[in-house]
Amino acid sequence: MSIKQNINSIISLIPKEVKLVAISKTKPCEAIMEAYDTGQRIFGENRHKELIEKFDTLPKDIKWHFIGSLQRTNVKYVVPRVELIHSVDSHNLLKEIDKEAAKNSKVMDVLLELHIAQEMSKSGWDRATLIEYLKSGAHSELKNVRIVGVMSMASYTYDTEQIRAEFRELKQIFDSIKEQFFADSDYFNTISAGMSGDYEIAIEEGSNMVRIGSTIFNA
Numbered sequence: 294m295s296i297k298q299n300i301n302s303i304i305s306l307i308p309k310e311v312k313l314v315a316i317s318k319t320k321p322c323e324a325i326m327e328a329y330d331t332g333q334r335i336f337g338e339n340r341h342k343e344l345i346e347k348f349d350t351l352p353k354d355i356k357w358h359f360i361g362s363l364q365r366t367n368v369k370y371v372v373p374r375v376e377l378i379h380s381v382d383s384h385n386l387l388k389e390i391d392k393e394a395a396k397n398s399k400v401m402d403v404l405l406e407l408h409i410a411q412e413m414s415k416s417g418w419d420r421a422t423l424i425e426y427l428k429s430g431a432h433s434e435l436k437n438v439r440i441v442g443v444m445s446m447a448s449y450t451y452d453t454e455q456i457r458a459e460f461r462e463l464k465q466i467f468d469s470i471k472e473q474f475f476a477d478s479d480y481f482n483t484i485s486a487g488m489s490g491d492y493e494i495a496i497e498e499g500s501n502m503v504r505i506g507s508t509i510f511n512a
């Protein structure tokens with residue numbers, strides 16, 4: 294199937310309140326343009342150099358999302374170019390994003406990455422550490438970042454019940470953080486979860502933003 298057909302079939306499968314981020318990392322600009330021509334505008338990249346190249350080359354109405362692990366030294370390249378950073382896993386990174394956003398006179402929307410998978414290799418906060426951090430109030434001193442939700446990746450496994458349990462846990466953490474720290478913040482509303490192999494389960498368990506690469510670009 295073509296990229297166009299892939300996108301249309303995903304759009305027809307997901308509820309309309311779920312946002313589709315087309316993960317275009319490692320894909321050439323021509324492939325991205327094929328997706329763009331279907332009306333897709335949100336694309337996700339995980340390396341700052343590739344983001345810069347594509348940002349400079351491709352249409353300006355694309356909304357770029359950063360989904361990869363981010364070094365503090367590279368924050369300055371990412372902040373001016375993206376609508377949302379999915380993968381924030383420390384206070385130091387938040388502080389750096391805040392500083393660069395201030396320089397750019399913008400408020401940077403970010404998601405807090407949670408570690409819900411069994412694999413140690415995955416990054417992100419665990420539930421207890423994140424709640425301790427939010428209780429400290431340190432995040433609310435950062436005026437140029439806005440925490441709009443959470444992001445995570447499930448374990449890489451064929452055990453769909455395991456995957457489902459992990460996404461369910463993510464939703465519980467989201468609900469609990471929302472109630473405790475963001476009750477009056479309508480903007481805290483995003484659960485970024487689900488990739489090519491597991492997005493249907495993620496949506497059933499509460500995700501409202503899916504990050505899909507290989508199913509779109511036939512990788």
Ligand SMILES: *Cc1c(COP(=O)(O)O)cnc(C)c1O
Nearest residue numbers: 316360488489490504505506507
């Ligand atoms: C690559 C990537 C995706 C997309 O994965 P596919 O399996 O290709 O859909 C989603 N999220 C993150 C963080 C990724 O790095």
